[in-house]
Amino acid sequence: MAIIETRSPARVRLKAAVSGFLSGGVIGVALACFVVGAILERWLVAAIGVALFVLNVIVVSVAGRVHRARNPRTPARTALAVIESRRAISGESANVPVEFVLTVAPDERSAYRVEIRQDINLVDIPDYRPRDVVVVRYRPDEPWDVEIVTEPTEAWARRAATESVDSAPESALLAGPKDEGSFCLLGTLGLLLGAALVVLPFRADLLAAVDDESTTTSSSSSSSSSSSSSATTTTTTDGFSWPTTSTTTSTVSGTASSEAMLSDGEMRRAAGSLITGMRTSSAAELTIEEHVMAVRGILGTPAAPGTAIDLNAVPYERLPGLVRVAQTKLGITDPISWRITFDPAPKTGVLTIHVSVTDAEGAKASLEADAQARITARHPR
Incomplete structure (x- = not known):
């Protein structure tokens, strides 16, 4: 089937293409100025973006009215x-x-x-x-x-x-006419180029702002305290004995807070900040709640084999899944809080993960998982 396709005159098409490209470029500059100014808190740049956008809207509106006045549509x-x-x-x-x-x-x-x-x-x-x-x-x-x-x-x-x-x-x-697609492509190209003209000069400041933001969100606050423990031994020489005291381990505690521990990667980022701050990846206790991760770290050799938790080996990425199972599969209809604790077995060091949830009435349910976050037991409501 033959199709007679009507096309606009070449001069009209060229004028429309140039107008679309320039309008897209102005919009790209305006949006980029506003976003960059808001991120870097340079409000003059943001104000320039708003002014350019408003100016573009006014120019396009006036140009459209002039065009319609010069080229009125034939009545139907x-x-x-x-x-x-x-x-x-x-x-x-x-x-x-x-x-x-x-x-x-x-x-x-x-x-x-x-x-x-x-x-x-x-x-x-x-x-x-x-x-x-x-x-x-x-x-x-x-x-x-x-x-x-x-x-x-x-x-x-x-x-x-x-x-x-x-x-x-x-x-x-x-x-x-079938020329609208190329005009839209030119407008999009103008928008991208306009945005690039603004973003490229500020790229270093933007990267620094992103790095600062990721650092502050990973651990919004932390605190630590340390204490030491000692062991008493008896030394015997030529029939005489006397006690001697030697320090074997010390502990350091730390907490890291976050807006949402269940967000992707948030638990591991919080653990990493605590490991850096405490200067140890061995812990006697580890507790994770909705907004807080608390650790009691061990400096030195543990008092008993198998009592330490390796913070680097905890499967943080699988813990949100355990929380969701506890919230939805254990008979708790309206959970308001959750808590994860870790229990290493004495001597063997086999780790057991405990996840508990509580509803508004105080009812509780829990589950247990192994060191790979595979569920081994459920304790429904």
């Missing part, structure tokens, strides 16, 4: 058309989109074919059968812009009922 006219084919597209409302192929027969020009899509009420679809004559409205300067008149005047309804319309050949199928 009424004509008869015959339905060549129809195809209903499924819809979710009473009005169903229908694709029509029409032969439009204006009184002042030769007939032509056109493809349109129009919403038709589901009840009225049987009234639009192939070869039926209908009343349409079209624009002489844009003949592809056709709309079926669902409630024509009495005179046109009488003409549609009494007159016939011959089908136009398939080669007379008329289509509108």
